[in-house]
Amino acid sequence: MALTQSGPARDxxxxxxxxxxxxxxxxxxLGNLVRFPAEAGANGGGAFVLFYIFCVILIGLPVLLSETLIGRHGQAAAPESFRKMAEQSRRSTAWEHVASLGVFSAFVVLSFYCVLGGWVLYYIGTFLGDLFTTGITGGAFAGSSVEEVEGIxxxxxxNGGMTVTLDLVFLAITIFFVARGVSGGIEKVAVYLMPAFFLLLVGITIYGMFGGAMGQTLDYLFTFEPDKLTGPVMLAAVGQAFFSLSLGVAGMITYGSYVGRNVNLGVTSGIxxxxxxxxxxxxxLCIFPIVFAAGLAPNGGLGLMFQTLPHAFQEIPGGSLLGLAFFIxxxxxxxxxxxxxxEVPTAWVIDRFRFxxxxxxxxxxxxxxIIGILSALSTxxxxxxxxxxxxxMFEGMGVLDTLDTFTGKITLPxxxxxxxIFVGWIANKRLVDSENGLGGGLHLFWRFLVCWLCPIALIAILLVGIFPSILGQ
Known part of the structure; x- marks a missing residue:
């Protein structure tokens, strides 16, 4: 795309x-595939899940729509979109720094997220190699002890050299698509990979229904016990709903800036x-039937994906093939x-410097x-x-954990x-109403949520993240 006097044409x-x-x-x-199952199991099962769904509707969705409408209105990178809406609302353009914080957060998360992506690549290669060794029908890692599998x-x-190489490979794959543009690269990733992702997810879940411990999983995740719906459990559900939608990193503002005026943002945000x-x-429903069928206890966090699950695949027929499909x-x-x-910082650089x-x-x-290498070596x-x-707050944390905690508990909330606050209280109401695609009572309900409930919930997430002693954590 060639430079012009006014900058590159917008895709x-x-x-x-x-x-x-x-x-x-x-x-x-990864938050959906690792964090949610672990959080649900550790925080009351059905009580957590039900409250989580309410939080997605009442907190996550209003903020999601708010970010998207800012981007669609501005038709520019996140800070410029914020600036345009502030100017047209006759408000201070300093509000653009809110989006600048989101751009910064997206960049920081990218720097360590690709390290985790590199770990996934390693396990894809590991299961692929194991498949050639053990065959389709055998369990994974035949002849290896439990300690050897969990020690992978x-x-x-x-292995610093290994993790750095994997990080750089994953970054290279990412830039390959981003550099090709919105319609020519980013869209291709979504149009082809997301349907494939859903097919694999549904396929492995169906396997769990017939070949795994689905009954035990349903009890574990969905047994509703009202007495378990405590303050910490409710706050954990609020946090999971917020983080699972990738809010606070200006991603939806940036993606919204590429949306045409004929798209109803209220409906699409709901989808x-x-x-x-x-x-x-x-x-x-995909992960725990496999874990329980192998007679294993579910561990939280990354250990569930990278240690417990590989061990579970060792115990079931066709484990190598199933493990390969899972990590793909x-x-x-x-x-x-x-x-x-x-894409978030890339769009900002394009708009800001006309590159x-x-x-x-x-x-x-x-x-x-550069930051990713430090994160990779921090383990x-x-x-x-x-x-x-x-x-x-950061005591004993290496670079990767520090960046994760800093963004997750401070900059994103x-x-x-x-x-x-900007959409609910600062921006011109008519301008916001012209973009949100809602009408009647639904519009009034959304405005109540974005003005009152969302700020209160996000303040709670922020305070407890910084001062966990508030809930005795």
Whole structure:
């Protein structure tokens, strides 16, 4: 794309379906496939799940629509879209810094998210190699002990050369699509990978229905016990609903800026939130039947995916093939999310400096690679380095965990909080109403949520994230 006097011509989605698939791909990621099942199991099962669904509707969806309408109105990178809406509302243009915080957050998350994406690539290669060794019908890692299978992960992350290489490979895959543009690259990822992701997810879930412990899983995830709906459980559900939709990183503002005026943002936001929630629920129904069928206890966090599940695949027929399919599915989800994360700062560089897309994406990749290398080494040779360890909140954390905590507990909630305040209280109401695609009572209900409930919930997430002692955590 050649430079012109006014900058590169702005690209856009070829259809409403392309936008929906891309936005779903942005939201669906490792958080849906790892964090939700672990959070649901650890926080009251059915009580958590039910409250989580309410939180998606009452908190996540209003902020999602708010971000998207800002982008569609501005038709520019996130800060410029914020600036345009503020100017037309006769408000201070300093509100653009809210979106600048989102761009910064997206860049930081990208820098360590690709490290995790690299880990997924490693397991794809591991299961592919094992499939050739054990065949389609055998269990995974034949002849290996439990300790050897579960030891694959710590050995991999301790190998600095390996983790850095994997990180750079995943970054290279990401920039390949982002540099090709919205319709020519990012859209292609969404249109082809998201349907493939859903097919794999549904297929593995169906396998769990017949070959796994589905009854035990249903009891684990959906048994409703009202007494378990405590304050900490409710706050965990609020946080999961917020983070599962990838809010606060200006991603939906950026993707919304490529949407045509003929798209009803209220309806499409509802579809995106519904699809994201469905994936989270299916993730639990996909993972836990396999884990329980192998007689294993579900571990939380990354250990569930990278240690417990590989051991579970060892115990079941066709484990190598099923494990390969599972990690390919996870790889698809990770790639669609990393593409969305890279697009946010890339779009900002294009609009701010008038660079061509390949150059802008290359700049973002270069600096993300530097931070990513530090993150990759923080689980091995740089494990001793705790950049913010002098603060109680980050005590004992390496680079990767520090960046994850800093964005997840500070910058993302702050960005979403200020966005809801801007749309609910600052921006011109007529201007907002012309973009949101809602009418009648639904519009009034959305305005109540974005003005009152969303700010209160996001303040709670922010305070408890910084001061966990509030809930005795």
């Amino acid at each position: 856009g989605w070829s259809s409403r379906t392309a936008f929906i698939l891309a936005a779903i791909g942005s939201a669906v990621g 992960f710590p050995a991999m992350i301790a 995106i939130a519904t699809a994201d929630t469905t994936v989270a629920l299916l993730a639990g 599915m996870v790889g698809f989800a990770a790639l669609t999310s990393s593409v969305a994360l890279m 061509t897309r390949p150059i802008a994406a290359g700049m973002v990749t270069f600096f993300a690679a 091995g040779s740089l494990a001793w380095f705790h950049p913010l360890g002098f603060l109680p 702050v960005g979403a909080l200020l966005t809801s």
